[in-house]
Amino acid sequence: MTAYVPIIVLGAIALGFAMFSIVAGALTGPRRYNRAKLDAYECGIEPTPQPVGGGRFPVKYYLTAMLFIIFDIEIVFLYPWAVYFDSLRIFGLVEMVLFIATLLVVYAYVWRRGGLDWD
Amino acid sequence: MTVEVLFGLLGVVATGSALLVVTTRQMVHAALWLVVTLGAVAGCYLLLSAEFVAWVQVLIYIGAVVVLLLFGLMLTRAPIGASVDLDASMAQRLAAAVVAGATAGVLVVSLVDAFRGEHIALETDRPRGHSSAVGAALFRDWVLPFEVLSVLLLAALVGAIVLSRRDVSEPAERGVT
Amino acid sequence: MSVFASPDVPGFGSDLPIPWWLLLVKAVAIFVFLVVMTLFAIWWERRVVARMQHRIGPNRVGPFGLLQSLADGVKLALKEDIIPKAADKVVFVLAPIISVTPAFMAFAVIPFGPEVSIFGHRTALQLTDLPVAVLYVLAVASVGIYGIVLAGWSSGSTYPLLGGLRSSAQMISYEVAMGLSFVGVFIYAGSMSTSQIVAAQTQYWYAILLAPSFVIYVVSMVGETNRAPFDLPEAEGELVGGFHTEYSSLKFALFFLAEYINMVTVSALATTLFLGGWHAPFGVTSFWAGANHGWWPIIWFVLKVLIALFVFIWLRGTLPRLRYDQFMRLGWKVLIPSSLGWLLLVATVRAVNAQYNLQSRDVLLYGGAGIVVILLLTFIPDLLATRPSEEPEGEPEWDAMAGGHPVPPMPGQSRPVLTGARASDDDDDLPTEDDT
Numbered sequence: 001m002t003a004y005v006p007i008i009v010l011g012a013i014a015l016g017f018a019m020f021s022i023v024a025g026a027l028t029g030p031r032r033y034n035r036a037k038l039d040a041y042e043c044g045i046e047p048t049p050q051p052v053g054g055g056r057f058p059v060k061y062y063l064t065a066m067l068f069i070i071f072d073i074e075i076v077f078l079y080p081w082a083v084y085f086d087s088l089r090i091f092g093l094v095e096m097v098l099f100i101a102t103l104l105v106v107y108a109y110v111w112r113r114g115g116l117d118w119d
Numbered sequence: 120m121t122v123e124v125l126f127g128l129l130g131v132v133a134t135g136s137a138l139l140v141v142t143t144r145q146m147v148h149a150a151l152w153l154v155v156t157l158g159a160v161a162g163c164y165l166l167l168s169a170e171f172v173a174w175v176q177v178l179i180y181i182g183a184v185v186v187l188l189l190f191g192l193m194l195t196r197a198p199i200g201a202s203v204d205l206d207a208s209m210a211q212r213l214a215a216a217v218v219a220g221a222t223a224g225v226l227v228v229s230l231v232d233a234f235r236g237e238h239i240a241l242e243t244d245r246p247r248g249h250s251s252a253v254g255a256a257l258f259r260d261w262v263l264p265f266e267v268l269s270v271l272l273l274a275a276l277v278g279a280i281v282l283s284r285r286d287v288s289e290p291a292e293r294g295v296t
Numbered sequence: 297m298s299v300f301a302s303p304d305v306p307g308f309g310s311d312l313p314i315p316w317w318l319l320l321v322k323a324v325a326i327f328v329f330l331v332v333m334t335l336f337a338i339w340w341e342r343r344v345v346a347r348m349q350h351r352i353g354p355n356r357v358g359p360f361g362l363l364q365s366l367a368d369g370v371k372l373a374l375k376e377d378i379i380p381k382a383a384d385k386v387v388f389v390l391a392p393i394i395s396v397t398p399a400f401m402a403f404a405v406i407p408f409g410p411e412v413s414i415f416g417h418r419t420a421l422q423l424t425d426l427p428v429a430v431l432y433v434l435a436v437a438s439v440g441i442y443g444i445v446l447a448g449w450s451s452g453s454t455y456p457l458l459g460g461l462r463s464s465a466q467m468i469s470y471e472v473a474m475g476l477s478f479v480g481v482f483i484y485a486g487s488m489s490t491s492q493i494v495a496a497q498t499q500y501w502y503a504i505l506l507a508p509s510f511v512i513y514v515v516s517m518v519g520e521t522n523r524a525p526f527d528l529p530e531a532e533g534e535l536v537g538g539f540h541t542e543y544s545s546l547k548f549a550l551f552f553l554a555e556y557i558n559m560v561t562v563s564a565l566a567t568t569l570f571l572g573g574w575h576a577p578f579g580v581t582s583f584w585a586g587a588n589h590g591w592w593p594i595i596w597f598v599l600k601v602l603i604a605l606f607v608f609i610w611l612r613g614t615l616p617r618l619r620y621d622q623f624m625r626l627g628w629k630v631l632i633p634s635s636l637g638w639l640l641l642v643a644t645v646r647a648v649n650a651q652y653n654l655q656s657r658d659v660l661l662y663g664g665a666g667i668v669v670i671l672l673l674t675f676i677p678d679l680l681a682t683r684p685s686e687e688p689e690g691e692p693e694w695d696a697m698a699g700g701h702p703v704p705p706m707p708g709q710s711r712p713v714l715t716g717a718r719a720s721d722d723d724d725d726l727p728t729e730d731d732t
Contacts, residue, residue, distance in 0.1 A: 004165065006424040007404045010323040014400035017327070018393040018550060025546030029376045038381040040453030041541055059283040061465050062194050064624075065187040066279040068468040070272050071632065072183045075475040076175050077257070077265065078639070079431060082482035084254025085643065086650060092258055093640075093647045095265070100636060102269035106276045107633070113280050116628045118621035147387070147449060154442070170428050174435045182438025186468060189445055193461060199384040199452050250428055250488055 063115050074103055126166050133159035141215075144206070145199075150188050157181050171250045314419050321414075322423050326403050333601075334556040338365040341609045348613035369549055377545040382452030391450060392543070392550035395443025399557040402436045405429035406564045407491050409574045409593035421574075421594065422491060429490040430478055433565060434471070437520070441467050443554065444529075444539050451542035459538030462620070463522055463529035469624060470519035470526075473631035477513040480506040480642045481569050494573030503570040508638045510570045512631055514607070517562040519627060521555065523608055525615035526623055563604035564597075571600050637673070 077099065085092055110116060136155040143149050157180045164173035207215070257265055314322075339354065339362055346353030354361035379388055409421035426432055441464050448460015482488055484505065485496040493502075503510040519526040530538040540551045567573060574593035581587050587596075618626070696702060705711055 003424045003426055006319050006323060007401060009319060010326060010404050010423060011397060011401045013323055013327050014397045015393065017400075018396045021546045021550055022389060022393065025373060025549075026377045028373045029545050030374075031376060037376075037378060040380055040382055040451070042454065059194060061190050061461060062187070063279060063283045064465050064469060065183070065190045066276060067628070068472060069179070069183045069187060070276050071472040072179055072475070073268075073272060075472065075479075076179060077268075078476070078479045079482060079488060080171065080250045080254030081258055082479045082643075083251045083486060083488055084258060085483045085646065086486055087255070088258055089647045089650050093643050095258055095262060096643065097640065098266055099269045100640065102266075102273055104636075106273045109277065110280060111629070115280055115283075116625070118624040145384075147384070147446075151387070151446075170426065171431070174428055174431045177435035178431065178438055182435060182441065182471075183468070186438075186441060186445070186464065189449075190461070190464075193449065193457070199382065199450065250431070251486075 060118060063110075067110065067115070070103070070106065074100070122166055126163060129159045129162045129166070132156075133163070146192055147189070147199075150185055150192065153188070154181055154185050157185070171253050314417065318414060318417055318419060319423075322419075326423055327400060330400060330403060330557050330560060331553070333560045334553055335365040335369075336362075337556050337559065337605055338368075338552075340605070341612070344606070344609045345613045348610075372549045373546050375545045377547065378542070380452055380542050383542065384450040384452065387446050387450035388542075389547070391443050391447035392547045392554075393443075394446065395440055395554040396550045396557070398436045398440040398443075399554040399561065402433045402440075402561045403557075403564065405432055405490050406561075406568055407494055407573055408597050409591065410589065412591055420491065421591075425489060425491050427487070427489050430482075430488045430493075430565075430569070433561070434475055437558070437561075438468075438471065440554065440558070443551075447543065447551070448539035451539075453542050455537070456539050456541045459529045459541065463539055466522065466526065466529060466623065466627075467520055469627040470516040470631075473512055473516040473627060473635055474520055476632065476635035476639060477509045477516065478569065479639045480509040483639075483642055483646055490568050490573075493569055494575065497572045497575060501570060501572040501575075503572075506570070506642065508634065509642075510566075512635050512638075513566060513570065515626075516631060517566060518608065518611060519623070521558045521562055521608075523559065524612035525617050527612075527617060528620055528623060559605060559608055560601060563601045563608070566604050567597060567600040571604075573597065634673075 078096070081088070081092060081096055088095070133156050136152045136159065139152040140149045140156065143152060157176065161173045161176040161181070164170075164176060342364070343353040343361070354364035357363040357367045379385055404423040405426055407420065407422040407425075411418050411420050413419075444467070445460045445464040448456045448458070448463070451457070481493060481502050484502065485493040487493060487496075522529050540548055543551060574588075574597040576584075576587035576593070576596050586592065
């Protein structure tokens with residue numbers, strides 16, 4: 001696990017730099033209070049009363065995230081399979097074809113139901 | 120010794136942030152504490168030299184599942200600040216605490232009983248968590264579960280489609296798009 | 297950090313492969329490399345895009361304007377740091393940190409060169425070598441998405457929220473295509489470790505051997521970094537500035553830094569996985585045997601990264617922005633299925649090759665045929681599906697009083713043919729003074 005010590009060191013440097021920047025940005029800049037400046041930016045008009053709480057989003061985003069999880073899981077299985085592939089050969093190929101075929105059924109279903117269409 | 124100490128620390132972080140997930144009154148913050156919990160668990164895997172599983176945990180759970188949760192929150196509403204209307208009643212809290220405590224008790228007792236005092240040496244030179252080792256185990260010994268998993272994924276996605284389609288088609292029937 | 301220095305634990309502390317000072321030097325070197333590359337890339341982008349648009353670009357600060365981005369950074373530091381009233385303060389401050397830290401960390405596994413000796417220590421020019429390096433990069437990059445979605449949400453403002461959501465949906469969509477494009481490389485290299493993948497490319501670069509994988513990777517890396525022509529999250533006409541609309545001062549600079557570091561990282565990943573890593577280009581070794589030894593490989597590595605960055609800039613200077621539905625269709629309906637098909641083809645060829653001992657020349661031949669077949673197969677349904685549906689709705693009826701106001705006909709709409717005595721006089725379609 002020593003391989004992760006350098007990553008922790010690099011992460012610490014990056015984190016330190018980011019936090020330093022944020023603190024420095026607050027200190028070096030001017031502070032001139034102006035009520036309008038602290039409002040949400042909406043092209044110069046008065047901000048709408050409840051931009052976030054009442055705002056709802058197309059369910060498409062949820063479906064996209066769901067599809068993403070499915071394919072991400074597929075990728076996670078593909079990686080060890082690919083690394084180990086030369087020992088598996090035809091057997092591994094058949095296994096993965098079966099796995100991907102099932103997922104292709106899902107994929108075709110989503111496509112047919114318009115889950116991949118954005119308009 | 121260092122590994123044990125680090126493992127314990129990560130465990131404390133995981134448990135502490137898990138408690139914050141259920142106690143914070145801000146929904147998006149709860150999702151963020153969940154990220155911390157899952158990250159700490161990934162750290163535990165890493166300490167057990169299960170490298171592959173650790174990064175899969177980060178990729179799938181942090182990078183995908185909690186993103187889905189956040190999308191779900193923003194899909195409905197994710198107000199900034201505390202959401203008081205989501206507060207559970209005292210009875211609900213008690214019930215939740217009892218259920219959580221009982222589950223934790225069962226898990227702890229059964230795990231402690233199963234592995235009492237047993238030490239499994241970490242294979243640091245060529246660890247079990249190595250991706251080709253995972254590949255060998257998965258695609259030689261556990262072929263059937265792997266294939267069945269694809270059916271599970273199929274069911275999950277069909278469910279998602281059915282749910283979201285109903286959501287989409289209902290306003291359309293009322294003439295609102 | 298002394299907690300790692302305990303001598304009694306295998307795997308920690310004492311058996312650290314390199315001394316502490318060298319580790320620190322390497323980590324700081326990567327940090328400095330990324331910051332310098334960012335400053336340089338911003339300047340380079342502005343100069344190159346300016347040339348492409350017949351302008352000059354920044355040329356005042358320093359030689360050739362090279363210090364322009366540094367001056368911009370100082371300027372940003374002197375701007376007021378605004379936290380909007382409606383923002384979730386903690387998350388608002390946290391978001392840029394979450395965005396920039398993983399961006400730096402992803403670079404830890406990129407090999408800059410082979411082993412060299414630094415003050416008597418033999419060490420590889422790579423911060424750390426993981427057996428799951430590419431998975432690590434993907435995982436860390438997926439954490440970076442949080443910076444964007446949280447920045448959008450915590451601003452408490454409409455445009456950032458929409459921009460953040462779009463951005464993250466876009467990144468997760470293209471992450472799938474990106475992840476799939478690596479599989480072919482893993483099959484050929486038999487490893488996920490970046491150093492071993494580079495070592496496996498001494499003879500052939502995977503960009504040639506696995507050309508479709510490379511093409512898919514290049515498209516998805518542009519989508520993943522939210523760069524033109526896929527810069528929809530920053531579509532000014534629709535979303536102002538996207539997720540960082542409400543950010544100012546050095547917080548904004550951090551997002552900017554993260555975006556450019558991500559560009560450098562995906563370019564470095566393209567170099568490592570597909571363009572032979574730090575290996576010298578073909579032909580160089582034939583007249584210069586030392587090109588792949590010592591410190592020279594850093595030159596090849598940086599050169600390849602710079603070329604990849606130039607492609608980013610070139611794309612930005614050339615292509616118009618896609619519509620969101622076109623972008624999603626490209627990702628989900630073209631890149632992912634062709635990627636899956638291609639990797640099955642690679643696996644089949646590889647398995648048959650291993651089973652029947654074919655020559656690698658045959659593999660290339662099958663591969664080349666496969667490229668053509670796959671590309672044709674993916675484009676045919678796409679062409680058939682979209683064209684007819686767009687034609688019929690080209691000319692909707694012109695409603696002269698749409699929305700309660702008199703409106704002129706839109707492009708594609710035509711004024712209805714007037715009937716009656718006066719209509720026969722003016723055949724021309726232009727409105728005139730007495731044409732009321």
